[in-house]
Amino acid sequence: xxxxxxxxxxxxxxxxxxxxxxxxLTLHRGEIMAVLGENGSGKTTLxxxxxxxYYPDSGSIYYENKRVEIRSPKDADRLGIGVVHQxxxxxxxxxxxxxxxxxxxxxxxxxxxxxxxxITDVAKKYGFTVNPDKKICDMSVSEKQTVEIIKAIxxxxxxxxxxxxxxxxTPQESSSLFNVIRSMxxxxxxxxxxxxxxxxxxxxxxxxxxxRKGRYIDTLKTSETDENELACKMVGKTVTLQIxxxxxxxxxxxxxxxxxxxxSDDKTVGxxxxxxxxxxxxxxxxxxxxxxxxKELCECIDGIREVTSGKIKYYAEEGNxxxxxxxxxxxxxxxxxxxxxxxxRLGMGLIASSDMVDNMVLKSYKDEAGAFLHRKKAADIxxxxxxxxxxxxxxxxxxxRMLSGGNVQKVLLGREIEAGRDVLIVSYPVRGLDINSSxxxxxxxxxERKRGTAIIFVGExxxxxxALSDRIMVMADHRIAGITDARTVTxxxxxxxxxxxxxxxx
Amino acid sequence: MENKKEKQRFARIIKRPYISxxxxxxxxxxxxxxxxxxxxxxxLCMHFNPFNVxxxxxxxxxxxxxxxxxxxxxxxxxxxxxxxLSLAFRMKFWNIGGEGQILIGGIAATAVSFIFGRSIPQWVxxxxxxxxxxxMAGLYGMIPAVFKAKFKxxxxxxxxxxxxxxxxxxxxxxxxRSWQDAANNFPxxxxxxxxxxLPRVFGVHIGWIIALVMLVLYYFYIQKxxxxxxxxxxxxxxxxARYAGINASKVMIRTMFLSAALCGLAGFLQVAGxxxxxxxxxxxxxxxxxxxxxxxxxxxxxxxxxxxxxIAILNRGAGNLQTVYLIxxxxxxxMIGIILLFMLGCEFFIKYKVSFSFMSGRKxxxxxxxxxxxxx
Numbered sequence: 001x002x003x004x005x006x007x008x009x010x011x012x013x014x015x016x017x018x019x020x021x022x023x024x025l026t027l028h029r030g031e032i033m034a035v036l037g038e039n040g041s042g043k044t045t046l047x048x049x050x051x052x053x054y055y056p057d058s059g060s061i062y063y064e065n066k067r068v069e070i071r072s073p074k075d076a077d078r079l080g081i082g083v084v085h086q087x088x089x090x091x092x093x094x095x096x097x098x099x100x101x102x103x104x105x106x107x108x109x110x111x112x113x114x115x116x117x118x119i120t121d122v123a124k125k126y127g128f129t130v131n132p133d134k135k136i137c138d139m140s141v142s143e144k145q146t147v148e149i150i151k152a153i154x155x156x157x158x159x160x161x162x163x164x165x166x167x168x169x170t171p172q173e174s175s176s177l178f179n180v181i182r183s184m185x186x187x188x189x190x191x192x193x194x195x196x197x198x199x200x201x202x203x204x205x206x207x208x209x210x211x212r213k214g215r216y217i218d219t220l221k222t223s224e225t226d227e228n229e230l231a232c233k234m235v236g237k238t239v240t241l242q243i244x245x246x247x248x249x250x251x252x253x254x255x256x257x258x259x260x261x262x263x264s265d266d267k268t269v270g271x272x273x274x275x276x277x278x279x280x281x282x283x284x285x286x287x288x289x290x291x292x293x294x295k296e297l298c299e300c301i302d303g304i305r306e307v308t309s310g311k312i313k314y315y316a317e318e319g320n321x322x323x324x325x326x327x328x329x330x331x332x333x334x335x336x337x338x339x340x341x342x343x344x345r346l347g348m349g350l351i352a353s354s355d356m357v358d359n360m361v362l363k364s365y366k367d368e369a370g371a372f373l374h375r376k377k378a379a380d381i382x383x384x385x386x387x388x389x390x391x392x393x394x395x396x397x398x399x400x401r402m403l404s405g406g407n408v409q410k411v412l413l414g415r416e417i418e419a420g421r422d423v424l425i426v427s428y429p430v431r432g433l434d435i436n437s438s439x440x441x442x443x444x445x446x447x448e449r450k451r452g453t454a455i456i457f458v459g460e461x462x463x464x465x466x467a468l469s470d471r472i473m474v475m476a477d478h479r480i481a482g483i484t485d486a487r488t489v490t491x492x493x494x495x496x497x498x499x500x501x502x503x504x505x506x
Numbered sequence: 507m508e509n510k511k512e513k514q515r516f517a518r519i520i521k522r523p524y525i526s527x528x529x530x531x532x533x534x535x536x537x538x539x540x541x542x543x544x545x546x547x548x549x550l551c552m553h554f555n556p557f558n559v560x561x562x563x564x565x566x567x568x569x570x571x572x573x574x575x576x577x578x579x580x581x582x583x584x585x586x587x588x589x590x591l592s593l594a595f596r597m598k599f600w601n602i603g604g605e606g607q608i609l610i611g612g613i614a615a616t617a618v619s620f621i622f623g624r625s626i627p628q629w630v631x632x633x634x635x636x637x638x639x640x641x642m643a644g645l646y647g648m649i650p651a652v653f654k655a656k657f658k659x660x661x662x663x664x665x666x667x668x669x670x671x672x673x674x675x676x677x678x679x680x681x682x683r684s685w686q687d688a689a690n691n692f693p694x695x696x697x698x699x700x701x702x703x704l705p706r707v708f709g710v711h712i713g714w715i716i717a718l719v720m721l722v723l724y725y726f727y728i729q730k731x732x733x734x735x736x737x738x739x740x741x742x743x744x745x746x747a748r749y750a751g752i753n754a755s756k757v758m759i760r761t762m763f764l765s766a767a768l769c770g771l772a773g774f775l776q777v778a779g780x781x782x783x784x785x786x787x788x789x790x791x792x793x794x795x796x797x798x799x800x801x802x803x804x805x806x807x808x809x810x811x812x813x814x815x816x817i818a819i820l821n822r823g824a825g826n827l828q829t830v831y832l833i834x835x836x837x838x839x840x841m842i843g844i845i846l847l848f849m850l851g852c853e854f855f856i857k858y859k860v861s862f863s864f865m866s867g868r869k870x871x872x873x874x875x876x877x878x879x880x881x882x
Contacts, residue, residue, distance in 0.1 A: 331751075353742050373730060
């Protein structure tokens, strides 16, 4: 097979950290290559060098056996390398045609009608569905992605690079994307797909290129490998992909949410008419496309977002409380606070520039009387957490933003668990973490369930949700699309609930 | 595009994750030296011997005992105002209204002095003047904070515009008969009675002790109290504050009161200590210079003291230059401007590391936490 793209000894360092150390990658025509690696393994940096966003420190890139200099995304375009980034580069107030119009050079551009025709041609050829005249801001994530891919193809991409394309898609959308990728392969295009999801790698790719800590590890033929081997190579040691689901017997309702609605930050609908019960010793998984109201739900229950209608009741051992719109101040006094691990750890759950000690007292600093801050107990808790959760940090006085993602999450989750509340809300707790940290977090959550804590777990990986949760609640369009038993539900059914927008045309 | 010769970018800028105190000090010293080189070139162009000029400047700041006292006198309002502004800056609340808040403090102190005259014991009068300046300036500074809390207005604009209100208030008082001297009717506020002037310690009005006390209090407030902790949380992230249940509006209004109150205190010290009168130059740009001091000092107490003294020395030195060499005052200002530009500019080299392609053999020692890189 003909080689279309080759990198030789590509190196890139950010300061003292070698994020790409002598990377040699060979891509053939008509090949689907999966680049697999954990967060921080250097996948995106490699792609950014090929796509012209970063410039390599040393090493070279060959396109069709000719040495090329890629200094900007424009150079990459000209060569026929199209990159679809994780964050789409589209103008949201324009429609698909206009977005492609501004991306074309004068030479390529004829008129709008021509672009519209080319969009429909490309769509027909590879099996996309797209409305060229829809504004980007009215599109779903998957539609936006479609526009990005069509844009790359119209600009003449022979090599298409997709950075974590399925992270934001439902199972159905992912499988239709994979069909498109397969038909592009048939057309002789080469595709690089970056991912850390093992199952996807096995589904779609011909070869797997594995990276770890900025280094090349191995290239495997997809047909000759399996999930365990991939995980081992990716992590560098044997990992057990086991999630425990302990049953808790003495279940009783601790929280009941009645028909609550709220507004989002931009004053649009945040939640509409949400009701459910939460029992002690259960993990209620929340699935859904991100931005479907998960954040608002967590914040309403935690009391930091105002509920416009409905009631939230909390059944504690000391008695029953109506905690609707009760501020954290009130909750602190009445000891009805919950543990809450928000999605944005450093920006919301922690004081990024402060040390562990100051972070330990974030929610409890007012408990002790007087004008002065008492840090002694907090320092003890910090030391205890470092030992218990094996947090890698130079000391309790290192600013938490200097820690790695997994350790930041241990600090946050550790603090929230240590507070010993009846209800624990965790939002995307493993986002950005490596496999080992992720499984450690799952086990911690299972431990908490054993103790009888009621847990709300907002997640994105359906396999994990199905393995860990007792029940799964699917949110779509700021409503509850359905609540199911996690032990019996199928992925396809969850996927169909995720896009259930009740009468709304997608 | 497909040129064989690999072109390297000329320079690359990398964020430093960490820099040792010694290293940053070296960078600052180098910047300082460079600024003097540039100033020297300018001086040579004007046919002055730079070494003589610098000697004259140093003499202006330290040459005689009374000159040292003047330098200390110039340091006091800078220290107090910069401390006040730092309180707000730590919360990422950009209080640009120090100038106006100083003037309001001065007005309040003057008013109390005029009202009570010699009718009460001196220490009571001075305490009342201080209290009035603190409270009035504090309330004055609270207004932009309230607006921000209630209507999300931009505090930079609002505090800036409040400076003009205060300045014009003084002009109004200068034209008010009851505030003028009885003997003549120049549009000027009359001198303060000696009864309402601050006592001196070691030849300088007592303000220098107050300034040091304020620095210590500032340190404790920021480091040891719950209030200081709340300021830190808000300065780090509004979302974290919301998560922790901190009432950001309340903290913002409270902190702005304190920030402005300190500026007001500086106004009182100017009126009752340094100047003995109230005029539109009571603040004399201190409110703006203090912004720079707070910033260069990274809002840290000891550095605030050092930077304030540094600027006071420059000011005194430039003043002497005018009298000795008859160099126009505008040139003295240019010199100060150049020196400060270098001192502020070197912060860039403390935050970022610049590596040039001709030095590319050397491995850089910085770590980039965000993966960001900035190219020329």
